[in-house]
Amino acid sequence: MPIKNICCLGAGYVGGPTCSVIALKCPEIKVTVADLSKERIKQWNSDRLPIYEPGLDEVVMSCRGKNLFFTNDVHAAILEADLIFISVNTPTKNFGNGKGRAADLKYVESAARLIADIAKSNKIVVEKSTVPVRAAESISKILMANQKPGITYQILSNPEFLAEGTAINDLLYPDRVLIGGEESPSGKEAIEALCSIYEHWITRKNILTTNTWSSELSKLAANALLAQRISSINSLSAVCEATGADISEVARAVGLDSRIGPKFLQASIGFGGSCFQKDILNLVYICECLNLPEVASYWQQVIDMNEYQKSRFTSKVIESLFNTVTGKNICILGFAFKKNTGDTRESPAIYVVKTLLDEGASLKIYDPKVLESQIIEDLTYPAICESPEEVMKNVMICKDAYSAAKECHAIVICTEWDEFTALDYNKIYSEMMKPAYIFDGRKILDHQALVDIGFYVQTIGKRLNRPAELRCWNSSPGVI
Ligand SMILES: NC(=O)c1ccc[n+]([C@@H]2O[C@H](COP(=O)([O-])OP(=O)(O)OC[C@H]3O[C@@H](n4cnc5c(N)ncnc54)[C@H](O)[C@@H]3O)[C@@H](O)[C@H]2O)c1
Numbered sequence: 001m002p003i004k005n006i007c008c009l010g011a012g013y014v015g016g017p018t019c020s021v022i023a024l025k026c027p028e029i030k031v032t033v034a035d036l037s038k039e040r041i042k043q044w045n046s047d048r049l050p051i052y053e054p055g056l057d058e059v060v061m062s063c064r065g066k067n068l069f070f071t072n073d074v075h076a077a078i079l080e081a082d083l084i085f086i087s088v089n090t091p092t093k094n095f096g097n098g099k100g101r102a103a104d105l106k107y108v109e110s111a112a113r114l115i116a117d118i119a120k121s122n123k124i125v126v127e128k129s130t131v132p133v134r135a136a137e138s139i140s141k142i143l144m145a146n147q148k149p150g151i152t153y154q155i156l157s158n159p160e161f162l163a164e165g166t167a168i169n170d171l172l173y174p175d176r177v178l179i180g181g182e183e184s185p186s187g188k189e190a191i192e193a194l195c196s197i198y199e200h201w202i203t204r205k206n207i208l209t210t211n212t213w214s215s216e217l218s219k220l221a222a223n224a225l226l227a228q229r230i231s232s233i234n235s236l237s238a239v240c241e242a243t244g245a246d247i248s249e250v251a252r253a254v255g256l257d258s259r260i261g262p263k264f265l266q267a268s269i270g271f272g273g274s275c276f277q278k279d280i281l282n283l284v285y286i287c288e289c290l291n292l293p294e295v296a297s298y299w300q301q302v303i304d305m306n307e308y309q310k311s312r313f314t315s316k317v318i319e320s321l322f323n324t325v326t327g328k329n330i331c332i333l334g335f336a337f338k339k340n341t342g343d344t345r346e347s348p349a350i351y352v353v354k355t356l357l358d359e360g361a362s363l364k365i366y367d368p369k370v371l372e373s374q375i376i377e378d379l380t381y382p383a384i385c386e387s388p389e390e391v392m393k394n395v396m397i398c399k400d401a402y403s404a405a406k407e408c409h410a411i412v413i414c415t416e417w418d419e420f421t422a423l424d425y426n427k428i429y430s431e432m433m434k435p436a437y438i439f440d441g442r443k444i445l446d447h448q449a450l451v452d453i454g455f456y457v458q459t460i461g462k463r464l465n466r467p468a469e470l471r472c473w474n475s476s477p478g479v480i
């Protein structure tokens with residue numbers, strides 16, 4: 001039977017964009033995105049959507065009210081749906097067994113219980129959230145234990161691979177769609193039903209079907225391998241700084257090997273975002289539970305290297321500023337975990353800012369898309385400062401990069417926003433304290449041009465030379 005009604009539980013970074021694209025590409029299907037949060041749904045139904053994602057506004061505006069609906073009426077949405085996506089959050093557990101590593105599945109479980117309570121007809125339940133291997137089994141147990149007479153469920157795994165900042169493009173042109181399900185005839189029928197939705201815009205050869213557990217593990221494996229590349233290149237960036245090699249040249253040279261490939265080799269202050277750390281911690285925990293300690297510690301290294309990179313960069317900032325930032329004004333450019341998103345979850349900027357605050361610096365922060373309230377919340381919890389008022393004593397949120405940099409001793413680039421490459425650094429230099437420092441944590445600026453202006457520049461994975469006439473008497477040649 002063709003799918004006529006889709007419901008998605010969870011109107012977040014995944015549920016919202018994914019269902020908007022499904023609605024765009026499947027005009028004959030009614031798509032309802034349901035969330036328990038009143039505030040989030042209100043925003044999805046307003047002119048200012050709750051998330052910033054290039055291209056998202058256009059897709060939502062073209063479908064909303066026609067075949068795309070955002071609602072708090074979870075009950076009605078489940079009742080009328082043939083197929084239900086579970087796109088709720090699966091954060092790292094912060095209490096009890098597996099604290100700090102295991103995925104907290106309470107929202108997935110609550111979604112499954114809602115479906116079990118409300119459903120009065122057959123449902124295909126699709127696990128879109130990122131979950132531990134065999135989580136579908138738990139969903140299945142909850143549904144089957146509460147099964148009403150005559151109602152059947154099929155559970156599929158259909159992990160999402162979109163990246164924030166490019167979500168719409170990733171959804172429209174995915175490298176692949178992955179669907180895992182049971183090998184039984186009814187399992188195959190459910191897989192076909194979900195395939196038929198994606199086939200509205202994706203060729204069949206790009207839709208991969210596997211067993212449920214392979215699909216669940218592939219999502220964790222993809223994130224682990226992606227993050228591993230970043231930790232690998234970041235580890236080599238430290239070797240570059242110690243030897244005079246340049247990490248961009250190294251990345252280019254190795255990336256031209258077709259077996260390695262050029263993507264995801266950008267050295268940085270460390271990876272952030274809501275997924276990489278959480279999913280690798282989850283993989284580590286699963287390995288420990290499976291009594292595979294060597295495998296667990298192998299993947300744990302990816303996280304450890306990321307922590308090292310964040311602290312190495314921040315220490316470099318402090319050491320370069322004569323080992324003290326107390327009372328100094330430091331400008332932070334970028335607070336989001338990457339460009340083209342307002343999301344700050346696990347953003348390395350939070351670590352940098354908290355450490356500098358701890359060292360007594362006064363910070364002026366500018367990000368084009370992150371809300372002031374979000375920055376304050378990120379710096380307040382978990383606390384180094386006791387209250388938002390405490391935070392604000394040493395933090396000023398600025399409306400543009402120029403006012404943020406004015407009268408500062410140093411600029412720290414934490415996010416690779418394009419607009420930071422187009423700033424007038426001559427003007428910025430003239431309004432800064434001297435000596436003026438720039439720490440480019442994203443390798444996006446023209447470092448030689450900055451050195452020529454008079455800046456002291458530090459970046460990741462490269463030593464920078466200063467012209468002889470600009471060298472301080474106490475700087476070692478070639479190193480600032
Ligand atoms: N953010 C990403 O880029 C991304 C990409 C791929 C996969 N994922 C995975 O997708 C899942 C969702 O991530 P997200 O970033 O969209 O999370 P999110 O926090 O932005 O959104 C989750 C939403 O689910 C809602 N929710 C929780 N329980 C609910 C329930 N029982 N019924 C209805 N709504 C409920 C919450 O209120 C919240 O609005 C996670 O497992 C994540 O790992 C995220």
Ligand SMILES: O=c1ccn([C@@H]2O[C@H](COP(=O)(O)OP(=O)(O)O[C@H]3O[C@H](CO)[C@@H](O)[C@H](O)[C@H]3O)[C@@H](O)[C@H]2O)c(=O)[nH]1
Nearest residue numbers: 160161162163164230264265266268271272273275337338
């Ligand atoms: O070469 C690189 C690439 C990325 N990053 C950083 O890595 C983090 C994550 O970036 P990215 O993967 O582009 O964004 P996410 O939105 O976190 O997407 C990842 O996590 C999602 C959630 O699971 C997956 O769906 C995506 O496929 C996966 O790329 C960010 O801080 C980036 O700045 C680097 O430092 N160097």
